[in-house]
Amino acid sequence: MNIRLLAPNDSDAYRNIRLMALQKHPEAFASSYEEETAYSKDVYKNRFQTENSFTFGAFENEELLGTVTLLKETKLKLKHRANIVAMYVSPEKRRMGIGKALIANALEKAKELGEVEQVYLSVEATNEPAKKLYESFGFEVYAEEKRALKIGNTYYDEEHMVLFF
Structure with missing residues (x-):
């Protein structure tokens, strides 16, 4: 397995796995399959070129198996914060350490940024x-939002x- 930052030429593979994630597990994401099917691959290409967004992909034999994105806050008062979003591992590849490797890479990148x-x-x-995966890294629940998604x-x-940190 190879974990690396996604580049613009990964946009097709990312779009495919993203749409699969949204279709199979709609409750796990704020975005919807219906919304993102309308996005062109250029939307994803642009995401991979912004300076405050870092999307990691887990590859096996050039196949994208999982993804996670780290978003660094840019406002002056929030620059000490980052968010992990869009975490997904293909169902047939779960429980193989891919999710753990993706989170580890995202957290390492957050530390490398210096301000986070x-x-x-x-x-x-x-x-x-x-939840168990996130807790294994030291994440703690600070709030529960009832009826967050519908x-x-x-x-x-x-x-x-x-x-x-």
Whole structure:
């Protein structure tokens, strides 16, 4: 397995795995499949070229198996913070250490940036495997948001977590 930052030429592979994630696990993401199917690959290409967004991909034999994005805050009063978003590992490749490797790379990048003192993420409240993964790095729940997402007539709660360096 190879973990690396995604580049503009990875946009097709990223779009494919992103749409799969949104379709198979809509409760895990604020964005929706319906919204992102309208995005061109240029939207993803541009994301991989911004200076405060870092998307890591896990590859095996050139196949993209998982992704995670670290977003560094840019406002003066928030520059000490970053957020982890869009974490996903293909279902058939879970429990193989890919998620752990992705989070480790994102956190290492946050530390390398120098200014980041704390990292935030949100997780669907019943997603125990993801919560255990995040807790293994030292993330702690600081709030629970009831009915954070609504899909059709079903609501999903989210837990907000933070890791202080």
